[in-house]
Amino acid sequence: MNNSFVELNGRERAKALLDPHTDRELVGPFDDMISPHLEPQGIVPESDDGVIVMKGQISGNDAVVISIEGAFQGGGIGEVSGAKIVAALEKALEDNKQGKKIYPVFILDTGGVRLQEANYGLLSISEMQNVIIALKKYVPVIGLVPGRVGSFGGMSITGAILSYLITTRKARIALNGPEVIEQEAGVREFDSSDKNLIWNTLGTKQRVATGLADEVSGDSVDAIRNAVSNAIIEEKDAHRTEHVDFYLSLLDQLDLSAEATPESYRRLYKNVTAKKHSFPEAIEGKRVSNNDQSRGRLWFESLTGIKNATSDVPTVLHATVDGIEYTAIVPDEGNSFPRVRHGEVGLEEGFAMANIINQVVEEDKDKNVKRPIVAVVDVPSQAYGYKEELVGIHVALASSAAAYAKARQAGHPVIGFIPGDALSGGFLAHGLQSNRLIALDDDSITIQAMSKESAARITLRTIDELEEATKNVPAMAYDVDNYNKLGALYKLLPGIKSWKPTAAGVKTVADTIKAAIKSAREGENNMHFRYETPIAKESGRKATIKMRHAIAQQWDK
Secondary structure (H helix, E strand, C coil), X not given: CCCECCCCCHHHHHHHHCCCCCCEEECCHHHCCCCCCCXXXXXXXXXXXXXXXXXXXXXXXXXXXXXXXXXXXXXCECHHHHHHHHHHHHHHHHHHHCCCCCEEEEECCECCXXXXXXXXXXXXXXXXXXXXXXXXXXXXXXXXXCCCCCECCHHHHHHHHCCEEEECCCCEECCCCHHHHHHHHCCCCCCCCCHHHHHHHHEHHHHHHCCCCCEECCCEHHHHHHHHHHHHHCCCCCCHHHCHHHHHHHHHHCCCXXXXXXXXXXXXXXCCXXXXXXXXXXXXXXXXXXXXXXXXXXXXXXXXXXXXXECCCCCEEEEEECCEEEEEECCCCCCCCHHHCCCCECHHHHHHHHHHHHHHHHHCCCCCXXXXXXXXXXXXXXXXXXXXXXXXXXXXXXXXXXHHHHHHHCCCCEEEEECCCEEHHHHHHCCCCCCEEEEECCCCCEEECCCHHHHHHHCCCCHHHHHHHHCCCHHHCCEHHHHHCCCCCCEEECCCCCCCXXXXXXXXXXXXXXXXXXXXXXXXXXXXXXXXXXXXHHHHCHHHHHHHHHHHHHCXX
């Protein structure tokens, strides 16, 4: 097709959306802002780090287009590319707050986190999600998924948070790629060689039919431009992450014993009537089995004083104690969704947590002092399952992330306490929207974007090669000490064993949480603290800070 939008590269796509002679690129190739983390791994960096930001106009409306180049590292988000996106969105937010309306447009051609910079990618994605939610109070944030790579991983969660999502017939949208599901759950769960199954499940036709995307456009440049322009002019917003009760009602009706197909799910989706859901606080229950024990459960119970905590949703715990709302996601060996039996964040977990946090915000909306929220983080990942992808697990996780972000932006201090694992989309949904992060300095804790086995498969490395790379790039490592080198933590607490909460250890954690709440109240409701710690300034986020400064300098030129 001579006029194909899909066949354009990332820079050409951004320029094609903007009115002729209005485009101006920010921090382009000649600024030479490359990732400092790729060359140490033997990877040739890109001069724009795979993200193009252009200001201009669309049908006479001021716009900023953020285009991800899928041909570079699969469109993965690293520190520099992520910082470029976040900084541009924050400048757009400033303009809109001042009455200068500017419409952000995302062109998503991305596999999600760049695994060669894993934890930087997770941080950046959580930060851009936060700004998108703030921007949506002023203007719609329009998303476009043309094709080639599609929209996967943490950026599929971002896509679900966007106001309106336009696709072509060549696009796919999912949290977990089929190869990753096959690696984590086996070929019987999702056969990555079955191309018909993949397209029928993750492709545009199914995604639009079940509300995971909003519009199918033709592939021509004119068709795409018209679709984006109309979305801006009509200020379209699907409010996707606000349909929590609808999805919880859908899950109530989902027959997990029956074989799931795209056709059967479309029928179910069309016949769901949303009913109001509410989830009472956790109460003391019977003795928890060893298989259901976790560090998240242990510390939730230790901090709240609720023994053998139980709730209507066995995997989701919450309670307000001494004016603080505590939340946790925990294992359930008998769960009807087998992919969440070890504490993973799945469909019910994401939507239920969103419901709980939204309720806290609603209850406190007229209070001058908002209730602090403490997310106890022990999530080994998101759920890897076919049914999860069919329904749209990325929307479940987006709903939870959006709820936490809205709570923080409404004035609730949100504290993430990490006594266990914090991996991948599970961490994005539950923990990474905090404005203060606390972790135990325990070498059994893992923080990363993907399991080593899946990361090795996706990056075409052996496990040994992967581990060797982590020696040079802290963001690639899986341990909490290397995570601390990124500068994102408020406190790293030594001498406390994650699996053995002692009275002294619980007191130290509780006191640190109170100090973090005070710090959050004294600061702003954003996530800038992560750039302002001594570690962040000295080493951990130097490239981020440099990029933020460059965008600020060029924004109004």
